[in-house]
Amino acid sequence: MSAPDPTFSIQVDLTNPGQFFACCGLLELAYRLSHNARGWFEGATFKIADAPANFVAQFLACDARSIIADSKDNSSKDDSDKGDDKTVPIQLATPFALRLDWWITESAQQAKLKTWSAGQKITDVLGEMRKHFKNAIAKNPHDWLRVAEPIKSPKPFGYDSRLSRTAALDMGHNDMSYVTAFSPAVDVLTVVGLQRFRPWVIETWTRNRYCTWSQPLPADIAAVSTLGLIPQFIDSCFEFPIKPRDSQGRYKLFGHAQPARRPQ
Secondary structure, three states, rough: OOOOOOEEEEEOOOOHHHHHHHHHHHHHHHHHHHOOOEEEOOOOOEEEEEEOOOOHHHHHHHHEEHHHHHHOOOOOOHHHHOOOOOOOOEEEEEOEEEEEEEHHHHHHHHHOOOOOOOOHHHHHHOHHHHHHHHHHHHOOOOOOOOOOOOOOOOOOOOOOOHHHHHHHHHHHOOHHHHOOOEEEHHHHHHHHHOOOOEEEEEEEEEEEEEEEEEOEHHEEEEEEHOOOHHHEEEEEEEEEEEEEEOOOOOOOEEEOOEOOOOOO
16 A cells, blocks of 8 residues: 655654654654644654644744643642752643653653653753744755754753764763754654653663554544554664763663664
8 A cells, every 4th residue: 555645744864762762753744733643754754634834933933831830739749749940740732732741750760761850851852942943944945854953951851863963972072062953853743752652672771662553543543553563564672871971870862773673
């Protein structure tokens, strides 16, 4: 069966796990607007069909609020929502109506997927970082996912694996000002994508696997395919490490991925 005509496409480096999970985030956003949306990888391109052509623009304009901030006067607020702006759940308003809170789940914590710490705040990703994302699109409308931008604030969240290759990070510096450039789109969209899509943890820290698919799939089935659990949908597989920057495990980073064998 031939693939449908895409309404959206973007270039992607599949050996950059942040870019892969950013594509997953794009499919999640498209799927929230239309359950007919399907996404797939075709070479170095990620494509989405049957979704509004402006779904990225809608996301950039969508209100995003910390749930705890909106619930200060609600005496019946669930205790599980308590926290601060470093880890508080985030609610994307309509038309997405998506709660983002994977970083407080036990599974994500065991998988070491939360990369920020110290002075970094999750609210920065869907606040200031989303503004940088919008500027990246304006500068590079056809290749904004792969283009790295020099950004001093907020600090990168470490999902763009190119950061793991910089000399400053390899030496363990704690001052993120040493980082010259990264993709704001990767940080923002990976935070969205990890709500549903996760890597398969083969060995904590050192081996995390994700699989691409070449058939148009909805978000719910694509998330299972990412884990390599539907063999007939697997196209390529990759493994990547999650690297702590110091002995205390702070400021973790997604390392670059290498091609891997298909799961048996």
